[in-house]
Amino acid sequence: MATYFDPKSWSLAGAVDMGKRLLDPSWIDQWLGFTTSWADPVADLGSGTVTALMPDVLMTVLSEGILSRFGGQEIKATLLGHDLTATLDTFKLRRRGAHFQSKTVLSNLIWDSHAFDTVTVVAHGVRLIPGVPTKIRVQQLDIEGTIGIGALTAWVDAQNLDWRVRLDERGQIVATHRTRKMRAVVDGQVYDNLLTIDIRKASWYGIRLPRRVVAAPALLLDDLPNRADISYAHRRGDVVKFRLELPATTGSFDLTQIRDAIIAGTTLIVF
Known part of the structure; x- marks a missing residue:
């Protein structure tokens, strides 16, 4: 059933009241909470919450957060002491038995001032070890790419x-x-x-x-x-x-820093 706007029923008081409801701070807080809800588990985990499924939850939250924030855009990171800047084209994560496997595709990568056209990184046997800081272990890294001559x-x-x-x-x-x-x-x-x-x-x-x-x-x-x-x-x-x-490697990261970096679009740090 169609509804029509009746100019006779319109009033300034009614319009002001509707504006107040739309701009109600509690409504804004609810909207912001919804749009950043993927980050809430990271905040909980960073404060010490421990669950049996924490590695799965954390890996899912981090992968979805990074992809939604940086997918198709420039990403900056410090990885084990090396600075990199690149466009994040793909970031996929899947469980392989007891561990995870990730695939990352980067273009226009600058790694410690060295320029690469494209780089694809597949990480095998990825494990997260909860704690402060959180540790990440990888059994093997396969890296393929192209670099200008x-x-x-x-x-x-x-x-x-x-x-x-x-x-x-x-x-x-x-x-x-x-x-x-x-x-x-x-x-x-x-x-x-x-x-x-x-x-x-x-x-x-x-x-x-x-x-x-x-x-x-x-x-x-x-x-x-x-x-x-x-x-x-x-x-x-x-x-x-x-x-x-590359054989097995280990790194660490601070959950709060990662969460803040994803939300603000700043540098991700793994040390």
């Missing part, structure tokens, strides 16, 4: 190695020895931690050298930070595709 070359050159590395105008990787006046156009790839370098051409004081006399030996990368393993890293056009595997 220019960004990677700049990072290698900044390591102060014996060779300076840059890209020429054709996009080729050019390595120049700092003291021996040798210059080479190279390419490289890593499979199962074994780095092989392909020397396309080389010269010494401008004299072209036969490739057979400048062959580079394969190098086993067996002392990587955080005991990481490189499954592969190879160039495809202007980007390098890679996959890393």
